[in-house]
Amino acid sequence: MKTRNIFRALFVAAALAAVATIAAACAGDDDDSPAATVANTAATATAAHQGMVSALESSCPTVTPAPQLEILDVRARATTNDVTGVFFTVRNGGAADRLVGASVASTLATEAQVHETVTEGASSRMQQVAGIDVPAAGELVLKPGGYHVMLLGVKRPLAEGETIEVTLKFQHAGEKTVQAKVMQIGSSMSGGSMSGGMGGSSMATPTSGMGGGAMATPTSSMGSR
C-alpha cells in the first residue's frame, strides 16, 4: 500500500517537472528566467522522467539549445599578391551551428568568402560555399585541401608575424571576431598534428588528385616490392 503511494507520488512529480521544463523551454530562449531555473532543477532531481521530457521536447518547435563556440589556431598566409587563405578550428561544446560567412575591414580586403577545395578525378578546384556545418559537441577544422576563408582584393601586403582581424558569422552564435596570425607564406597550414591526409591508413585510398585520363589506374605502390 505504502510503496504504491510512493510510486504514484514520484510519477506525478516527474510529470509535473516534465511539463514545467517544456513550458520553460517553449517560453523563450532566455535561459536566466526563474521558470527555466526551476524547471532545470526539477528536471535534474527527477532523472526518472527524462525519457518523457525528451519525447515531449522534440514536439516543441521553439527549443534552440545554444552552440558554444571556441575558435582556435587562427592563421593566415603572408601574401605576394592580393589573396590569402585563413584557416582555423571551431570547437563546439554545444548544439550544432553553421559558419555562414566572414568579413574583414574594407581597409584590409575587398571581400572574405568561405571556400572549399573540391577534388574530382585528377582536378582540384576551389569554390565558394553558402556555409559549413559546425557539428554539435564537435569540431570544424578549416585546413588546406578542405575549407578556408579566402580574403580577396587584399589591399596591402600581409607580413609574417602581424595579426589581422577577421569576423566570422555563424547562423546561431552570430558574429565572432578573431585575430588571425599571419604565417610565412611557405608554411604548413595543416595545424600541429598530421592532418594532411596521405599518411597512415589514408595511404590506401589515394583519391585526392587522382583518376581520369592517363591517371585511370592509380595503384598505390605502398607495400609493393
Next chain:
Amino acid sequence: MIPIVRGRRVAALALLALLLAVLPLAAACSGDDGDAKKTPPPAPTYLGVKIEPAPQMPDAVLTSTSGQPFDLRKDSKAPLTLVYLGYTHCPDVCPTHMYDVSRALRALPQETQDKVQLLFVTTDPARDTPQALREWLDHFDKRFEGLVGTDEQVAAIQAQLGMPPSKKTDLGNGNYAVSHAAYVLAYTQDGFAHLVYPSGMTQEEWKHDIPLLVKEGYQE
C-alpha cells in the same frame, strides 16, 4: 694552400668510403653464415602513388622566371625532376605542397638536393607573370623554377599528362579560382613519371622517397 688541404680531405674521405664499401663485401663473401641472403635486394617501397601508364615529360617550350625559353624535355636534366601545375593565387593546396617539398629537400644532404629540380608550371598565365612567379617561389626555395606558357600550351601539357584542362571559377569582382591537378609528378632519369605525390604528402614521406629516386631512379 686551401685547395690542397681540401684535396687531401677528399682523398681521405674517398679512402674511408672505399673501406666502408669493401668491409661489408668482405663480410658477405667470407661466410656461409646462415643469415646471409642470396636473393637480390628488393626494389624499394615508395610512398608516392604509382601511375600507369607513366606519363612522359610533356613536349613544350615555356618561359622561365628569368625570361629564358625552357624546353621541358631538353632542359630538365636533373636525376629527379618534380613537376607541379598550379597558380600563385591558390591560397590552399599549392603553397602547402611547395612548402612541404621545400622543407623536405632542405633536410636532405646537399648532394641529394643538387640532383633535384622542381618545375612549377602556372595554370594562370594571365596573372602569373615570370616576376610574380619568381617572387612567390622564392618564399619556398630560390632554386624552384617557375614556367609560364600560353593558355593553349598549358592545356596541351595537361592533355599530355592526362589531366583535365584548367577551368576558371568566377569569385566576383574580377577574382577567379583556377582548377588544377593537386599532385606533384616525379620524373626520374628515364624521362617518365612513374610516381605522383598527392596533396597532403608529408615532409617525412618526401624525405623517404626523394633519395631513393635520386639514387637509383625508379625501380619496378
